[in-house]
Amino acid sequence: MARYIFITGGVVSSLGKGLMAASLAALLQARGFRVRIRKFDPYLNVDPGTMSPYQHGEVYVTDDGAETDLDLGHYERFTGVSAHQGDNITSGRVYRDIIAKERRGDYLGATVQVIPHVTDAIKDFAQSDTDDLDFVLCEIGGTVGDIEGLPFIEALRQLRNELGRDDTCFVHVTLVPYIAAAGELKTKPTQHSVREMTGLGIQPDILLCRCEKPLPDSERAKIALFCNVRKEAVIPALDASSIYAVPLQYHREGLDDEVLRHFGMSAPAPDLSRWDDILDRYEHPEGEVTIGVVGKYVGLPDAYKSLNEALVHGGMANRVKVNIRWIDAELFEKDDDEIAARLEPMHGILVPGGFGERGSEGKIASVRFAKERKVPFLGICLGMQMACIEGARAAGHSEASSTEFGPTDEPVVGIITEWMSKEGLQQRSAEGDLGGTMRLGAYDARLSGNSYVSSIYGGATTISERHRHRYEVNSAYKGALEKDGLVFSGMSPDGLLPEIVERPDHPWFIGVQFHPELKSKPFDPHPLFAGFIAAALQQARLV
Incomplete structure (x- = not known):
């Protein structure tokens, strides 16, 4: 039977609960346990698919087409366990399903209430599909005390009563701030946060204390005393040099040992050689390259979280440091001189995915620069579409554009209303709701046997990659x-939808309709990113 670890946060947001959950899962996995991580998001959106990246960061897509919180990217990158539809739930999804049942009469005339109907739905979600697991880690979004999170906290309180303390563990992530004027770390915010938790009926078992200064033994004892936990269960979590140092740091502080002690379990010491190698490659590079990412959400790096990590993984594969320069595509639409000034120092140019017309001409200008100057180029999703529009314009179709940007006589990129998936024919309407109308999840692509991209994939003829887009390149413009x-x-596979384009006469120029960054991991860098960084390294040696 699976044991449950519930991860909550207090004091402030952005303490790194997702990274903590991923790191703990990786440590338990390294000790031989089977793990899965789930995310509870209290907001009322059904999923983050229609949310602005500036509101929520990137939308992470799973193989089965779920649009999820970016923390699921951490989960996959740290454990290698593929997430699915059942690993992320929101208040919106819970209420949508409950209201649908109420309208059908499933509740047989009963009054539908938060308790028990909402809390039961949350508990069912937490416990579904767990038969083959040793641990299920459940991260609760937001901060304890948030009004929208109360039904989730109540559901977890009920689960502890139902499953028992021996099969549940509460890990509370808090902040121990350093007050420079006083020259002290302050424990009072943590005390108040734990008091808030206990007022809701939950006593944390382990406290993970984020701090920027080492936590003295006396302060650990003080926190333990006032928060009613063992001193050894107060785990310091100092800022790390890299997110890939976090699992090793938490192990040194005894987090996984304390979790196993809580459950009365023992296990062999974890094999952390994988993480030692990852950190060594990250901290001891043998060269460096600079990559220009030309996008529209560059003001918030979390909007491209998986992309950022995949570039780092590509650097690890080549044992080089990757310096990422985030460049606003709109800059290139206002001043032509900016293009050369910004892009000439780059050893590689990447145009990522996105939606909408804003910045599109700047992205097209970046593609043209990479093509003409023979700079390694990788276009992802919208980036591939911009590469195709640029190519069509260069071939004489001066009005080439995308129907996403408005009516056009040269629709090099357009919306498709039907396509085949493993489940059969999929249909959608251009006038349909934005949520759930995209080509989402893993789809196969057939590679040309003599192509450069086939060699990058080790000679593969068929690959499977994750998609998230509404518009496709029009194969009628192939000629x-x-x-x-x-x-x-x-x-x-049906030969209708272009998935990859490349330029055989260019040192390294590839565009892909899918999102390869979603499947890259530090211990298994995606071949496209490993190849892109290798080409950028070659470019760096030439200049």
Whole structure:
């Protein structure tokens, strides 16, 4: 039977609960246990699919097409366990399902209430599909005391009563701030946060204390005394040099040992050689490259979280440091001189995914610069579409554009209303709701046998990658694009949808309709990012 670890946060947001959950899961996994991590999000959106990246950061997509919180990216990158639809739930999804049941009459005329109907739905979600697991880690979004999170806290309180203390563990992540004027770490915020938890009926078992200065033994004892936990269960969590140092740091502080002690379990010491190697590659590079990422959400790095990490993984694969320069695509629409000034120092140029017309001409200008200056280029999703529009314009279709940006006589990129998936024919309407109308999740692509991208994938003829987009490159423009030297080297199995384009006459120029960053891991860098950084390293040696 699975044991449950519930991870809550207090004092302030952004303490790193997701990273903590991923790190603890990795440590338990390294000790031989089977793990899964789930995320409870209290907001009323059904999922983050229609939320602005500035509101929520990136939307992480799973193989089965779930649009989820970016923390699920941490979970996958740290454990290698593929997330799915059942690993992320929101208040919106809970209430939507309950209201649908009420309208159907499933409650047989009963009054539908937060307790028991909402809390029961949350408990069912936490316990579903766990038969083959040793540990289920459940991270609760937000901060304890938030009004929207109360039903989730109440559901967890009920679960502890139902499952018992021996099969449940509460880990509370708090802040121990350093007050420079006083020259002291202050424990009072943690005390108040734990008091808030106990007022809701939950006594934390382990406290993970985020702090920027070492936590003295006396302060650990003080926190333990006032918060009613063992001193050994007060775990310091200092800022780390890299997120990939966190599992090793938590192990040194005894987090996994304390969790196992709580459950009365023993296990062999974890094999952390994988993490030692990852950290060594990160902290001891043998060179460096600079990559320019030309996008529209560059003001918030979390909007490209998986992309950022995949570039780092590509650096690890080549044992080089990757310096990422985030460049606002709109800059290139206001001043042509900016293009050369910003992009000439780059050893590689990447145009990421996105939605909407804003910044599109700047992205197209970046593609043109990479093409003409022979700079390694990687276009992802919208980035591939911009590469195709640039190629069509260069081939004489001066009005080439995307129907996403408005009516056009040259729809090099357009919306499709039908496509085939493993589940059969999928249909959508251009006038439909934004939520859930995209091509989402893992789809196969067939690679041309003599293509460069096939060699990057080790000679594979079929690959599976994750998608998230509404618009597709129009294969009717295949001839025009080939005229400019851009070829389709990857297609959907039915031969209708272009998945990959490349330029055989360029040192390294590839565009992909999917999102390869979603499957990259520090211990298994995605081949496209490993190849892109290798090409950028070669470029750095030439200049």
